[in-house]
Amino acid sequence: MNMSKYITVKDHSVSGESFDLIPNEEQDILVxxxxxxxxxxxxxYESEDYISHTDTKRNLLEHVYHLIRKRALKNKLSLINSFKTEEKTLLDIGCGTGDFLKTALEDDWKISGIEPNSDARNIANSKTGNKVFDSSKLSEFDANSFDVITLWHVLEHLPNLEEHLRIFNRLLKTNGHLIIAVPNYKCYDAEHYKSFWAAYDVPRHLWHFSQKGMKRIFEEKGLLLDKTYPMYFDSFYVSLLSEKYKSGFMNPFKAFWIGLRSNLKAKHSGEYSSLIYIFKKD
Known part of the structure; x- marks a missing residue:
């Protein structure tokens, strides 16, 4: 690993501590x-503002988050329904308050979820009929149990990355699909906001991925990249939060402009603010 830092970033939302992002050149990620x-x-994670652990709508940021999430749920369901599956078995890791699992359950998927936060897990279980478990359950599932495994902005939070990659491979059926959404630190909004880019979110985000890095680390585990999709709304949401970190208020007009520029530039470069990766187990 190259120990020369890429950037130093502050934890803007909880501790105020600073962390270095160090390139791992072999895997093309930042640590x-x-x-x-x-x-x-x-x-x-002990903050009322940690939005994926709550269903509250107290301010502009939370209203925008829930508006985007409502649209995203339909897109996520369409995506998993596009796969030819044997039994429609789904595992959602880091499922938060359970809205995606609830949406899939209502479409006849056989669901399971993992959520380490007890408050979020309780909310999720109220929506899914107690189908959500803490992280210890991962080791208890049988091998080759799931047609689809999803991690929506979760991989970057997981300690012991190599161990989790092995677990995903073990739990996924042959020809099953692993769907992972993560921020892309090579996007324009990251370049613009630099240390204020909200999607660095240190130290909750332990890893920071590029497209090259994602392909490399998963193919090493026998999971082949099938398709990549942009998450167009993320550049706007991340820019809104980044403006808050940078200037002390959200500045929605400037955030919208930066988010739009990021998407326009990504139409040529492919470097969107966040990307969905579809891996297949052969």
């Missing part, structure tokens, strides 16, 4: 350094 011990990670 948050130092990384909190797994036992201490939970304290960095």
């Amino acid at each position: 948050t350094t130092p990384q909190p011990h797994a036992d201490n990670l939970s304290k960095y």
Whole structure:
């Protein structure tokens, strides 16, 4: 690993601490350094503003988040329904308050979810009929159990990355699909906001991925990249939060302009603010 830092980023939402992002050139990813011990990670999520753990709509940012999420749920369901599956078995890892699982359940998917946060897990279980478990359940599922495994902006949060990649491979059926959405640190909005780019979100985001890096680390585990899709709305949401970190208020007009520029530039470069990767197990 190259120990010369790529950038230093502050935890704007919880602790105020600063972390270096160090390039791992072999895997083409950035590594948050130092990384909190797994036992201490939970304290960095102790904020009423950690939006994926709540269903509240208290301000503009939360209203925008839920508006985008409503549209995204339809797109996610369409995506998993596009696969030819044996039994429609779905595992959603880091499922938050369970809206995607609820949407899939209503479309006759056989669902399971993993959510480490107990408050979010309780909300999710109220929506899914107790189909959501804590992280220890991952080791209890049988091998080759799922047609589809999804991680919507979750991979970047997981400690022990190599171990989790092996788990995904074990749980996925042959010809099954692994869907992973992550931020892309090579996008224009990251270049514009630099250390204020909200999608760095240190130290909750332990890893920061490029397209080259995603393809490389998953193919090493026998999961082949099938397709990549842009997440157009993420550039606007991330820019809105980045403006808040940079200037102290959200500045929606400027955030919209930066988000739009990011998407327009990505039409040529392919470097969208966030990307959905579809991997297939042969």
